[in-house]
Amino acid sequence: MFAVKSYFVTGTDTGVGKTAITAALAASLRKRGIDVGVMKPIASGTPNKTGFKSSDAVLLHEAAKVNDTEDMINPVFLPVPTSPYDATKILNLEIDMKTISERFQHLLKAHQMLLVEGIGGVMTPIARNFFVADMIKAMGLETIIVTRSTLGTLNHTMMTFRMCKEYGIAVKGMIINYFDEKGGLAEKNAPSTLYEITGLPILGIIPFVKDYQKLDTLTSIVEKSIDLNLFISERS
Ligand SMILES: Nc1ncnc2c1ncn2[C@@H]1O[C@H](COP(=O)(O)OP(=O)(O)O)[C@@H](O)[C@H]1O
Ligand SMILES: [Mg+2]
Structure with missing residues (x-):
């Protein structure tokens, strides 16, 4: 039996690369025999004409091979390519956090592990005074930060890290995406400096x-680059 979080x-x-990496992680863990569920609580953008409206939810659903419905995986879809808060202003609606919380609790119970x-x-606004960080906090989950390796990432990663600290959100670690071995100096130094600071x-x-x-x-590639044992431990 595995112990997973x-x-x-x-x-x-x-x-x-949040979607790409979450999907690849879900697919890899599923291959290891973990019943992993997926959720994209809030998505925005141009809706797909068929199937799930959110392309992110489509990919996550395909990767995790779950039977959960669109309503469960992606309870809120906002058909405008803006932040959730801007979408609520444009569409004149409020995001129903209670429904999101109920669906989240359902998926959490239905699967061994949920991504x-x-x-x-983290500071993307969902409402005037409610940010993604507030949603993470409400869900009580540990977080994984996906970050780039190109110039500018030190600033963005530090800001994300500091906000998590301020909110009291536990961070499991970082996944550095888009790493180019042939990249410039900033790129070569990014992983060690990100870890150092x-x-x-x-x-x-x-x-x-x-x-x-x-x-x-x-x-x-994810299977080769991420030690999945970091997410799975054998229950003794
Ligand atoms: N390591 C990678 N190499 C090349 N393309 C990538 C990589 N990771 C993600 N992408 C592509 O970059 C785009 C943005 O990634 P996505 O996962 O949608 O980001 P996010 O969910 O953070 O908005 C997508 O088209 C995705 O396929
Ligand atoms: Mg995404």
């Missing part, structure tokens, strides 16, 4: 995959 996957920005993908970064464990360094299109490609 659930995690909230956040990032230093939008587009850092929840955030939206944007945050003290956060580096859970994995994922290379930039030139022709990355399919989930299988990133899954096999």
